[in-house]
Amino acid sequence: MFQEEVKEIGGLRLHVIPTKKYKTNTLVLKMKAPLCEHDVTMRAMIPYVLQSATERHPSMGALRTYLDELYGATLQVDLAKKGEHHIITIRMDIANEKFLGGTSPLLRDALTLLSDMLFCPLTEQGGFSVSIVEQEKRALKQKIQSLFDDKMRYAQHRLIEEMYKGSPYALDVHGKLQNVDPIDAKRLYEHYEYMLKHDEIDLYIVGDVMLADVEHDVAERFSLAARPSRSTSTSSLPKRTHVQEVVEKQDVKQGKLHLGYRTNITYSDVDYDALQVWNGIFGGFAHSKLFIHVREKASLAYYAASRIESHQGMMMVMAGIEPSNYNRALEIIHAQAEAMRTGQFSDEEIIQTKAVIRNQLLETVDTARGMIEISYHNVMATRQRPLDEWLEGIEKVTREDIVRIGEKIELDTIYFLTEKDGEKQ
Incomplete structure (x- = not known):
């Protein structure tokens, strides 16, 4: 601390x-x-x-x-x-x-x-x-x-x-x-x-x-004139009626499948701790569902992970795949997101994810740069969240919290970078 x-x-x-x-x-x-x-x-x-x-x-x-x-x-x-x-x-x-x-x-x-x-x-x-x-x-x-x-x-x-x-x-x-x-x-x-x-x-x-x-x-x-604080709120995107799909072709051997989700939750929100745990179980770590099901079990991806943008209310899924595995990879990613929404994750996954998040935060504040970054989150969000409060918030996240915030997470855009002559299958 x-x-x-x-x-x-x-x-x-x-x-x-x-x-x-x-x-x-x-x-x-x-x-x-x-x-x-x-x-x-x-x-x-x-x-x-x-x-x-x-x-x-x-x-x-x-x-x-x-x-x-x-x-x-x-x-x-x-x-x-x-x-x-x-x-x-x-x-x-x-x-x-x-x-x-x-x-x-x-x-x-x-x-x-x-x-x-x-x-x-x-x-x-x-x-x-x-x-x-x-x-x-x-x-x-x-x-x-x-x-x-x-x-x-x-x-x-x-x-x-x-x-x-x-x-x-x-x-x-x-x-x-x-x-x-x-x-x-x-x-x-x-x-x-x-x-x-x-x-x-x-x-x-x-x-x-x-x-x-x-x-x-x-x-x-440092003589600087005082200035008013600016709003940190983000502009709201109009709601899509359907998921946007963008396919781009270049001279590449490995396809890049990236999905953008609206989480509708930012660092300032009370649900941010539950979102961190949700993302950790889904795709944030090596024990997560995306890594295990897309990369390890199905051998469809060179990498498969997710991360959240704390101040934008966005989650991104990233997977490097053979162009021919497009539909199968999407199918498994969608299935893992649905498993999260319906509570198909174990107590052990929750415990393990909380432990990894806790260790990450403690490792972060072990460096001067990390302490500054955590403090600057509070400046960005105009919300004071001391580290001990953050750690306590992660521990308090329940299974019900994780399922509940899953209902807020919506797939917005699928982007696929693929080879020029390849067809997605």
């Missing part, structure tokens, strides 16, 4: 998680805004531009040299999509000076560097550095195009695109290829200035540190 201290400092929410587990301090800055087609591609570039250079460290080489001087501090950036929100993450890990012989204020130095990245990026003529922006445009194009080469990721993306057509959730976290070239250094910087005024910004510090130790340093370095 972990305790968290939270303080609003202007337009920034500071979260401090004190722990003596690690000899490092972890800083994670998250910037959140609604997914929107007109700016998602620019947002996808910005963290990579920010980590390339600052006014004080005006090249990637200079910045990396400085990180080495900070006893090998690490800096990473990332993008994510949670519900209908786009999340930019900047993460630094730095040694805790308490364990070093010198008196160098490493945590303060890390906060200064993070502040420099945010407020003093390298600029020229009213925009970001042209050479850095052009370099990151090439890198972003490669990331977007690489999706096509990873057929599992591609099928996952295409299922969501078809299922949520016209909704913000259909957008890919990296944006759209055709929107990369029009971006220039000045336009990108102007959008970044808009983000600093409007994004919800959370800063996490995890380590052997207390809120009182860092509050002044953070307030001094």
